[in-house]
Amino acid sequence: MTKNEMLKLLRNxxxxxxxEITSLYTLLDAKFGLHGAEVPITFGMDAKALGSYTPPTYDEEEHFEFSLFFIGYCMQNQISKEDRINLFKHEYAHYMTRNIAIPSEYTWQPGVHGSAWKYCCSLIGAVPQDIYIEDASLQKIDYGQVLTRPNVDHAQVQMLDTYRTQKAYKNIDNSKVRYEVGDTVNHPKFGEGIIKEIEKLESSVRLHIAFGDEIKEIDQKWLFKTGFKKVSER
Ligand SMILES: [Zn+2]
Structure with a gap:
């Protein structure tokens, strides 16, 4: 399939x-007296973010955006239906934080993915995590625990340390360069591409790949996740 054919399929x-999104949001709107289903939805091809909610600002219209790169049916590595529904709920929870009253006991943790957002997640059954973890939507969540302000005791501190350590290891793993300039890779959507430049970032590797005369920047970890192969091993 050519790149244009693939893009046409995705657009269709x-x-x-x-x-699917509108019917889900209509149900949630009815439950909470909101109007999320009326917020414009756009689709993009972002390979780094699955979705986003942009609140209304003076220079930008309020909208939801979702990446067909992850949710397109014809993508080889489309995320599962459960994960897709969770993604839609995740973004709806961001919309909710601006449109419902958050009880004061859920305002202790700041940030877009703080306790107010987690509280909204608990109301609609979204996974209260700000990063995409495959199949996390299948796990049972203890919202009570998520929403309780932690008492800092020894066990908790240790647990956080463990988490940080695991994260650090993961970052080291993600920043290990696995390709060389000049390598040819085969991309399920864009076809054959040649790596022109490798950018080593703190916790990731950004590849600049030429597909025809177009250069795309792709995070190496997505290359691995979607099983991009080197066309010829050196
Ligand atoms: Zn989010």
Missing amino acids: EEPILRA
């Missing part, structure tokens, strides 16, 4: 995905 999927 937009109405189906839009209907």
Whole structure:
């Protein structure tokens, strides 16, 4: 399949995905007296973020955006239906934080993914995590625990340390360069590409890949996740 054919297929999927999101948001709106289903939805091709909610600002219109790179039906590595629904709820929870009253006991943790957002997640059954973890939507969540302000005791501190350590290891793993300039890779959507430049970042590796005369920047970990192969091993 050529790149253009693939893009056309993805564009054709937009109405189906839009209907899926709108029907979910309509149900949630009815439950909470909100109007999330009326917020415009756009689709993009972001390879780094699955979705986003942009609140209304003086120079930007309020909208939801979702990446067909992850949710497109014709993508080889489309995320599961459960993860997709969770993604839609995740973004709806961001919308909710601006449109419902947050009880004061849930305002202790700041940030867009803080306790107010987690509280909204608990109301609609979204996974209260700000990063995408495959199949996390299948796990049972103890919202009571998530929403309780932690008492800092020894066990808790240790647990946080363990988490940080694991994260640090993961970052080291993600920043290990696995390709060389000049390597040819085969991308399920863009076809064959040649790595032109490798950028080593703190916790990731950004590859600049030429597909035809177009250069795309792709995070190496997505290359691995989607099983991009070197066309010829050196
Ligand atoms: Zn988020």
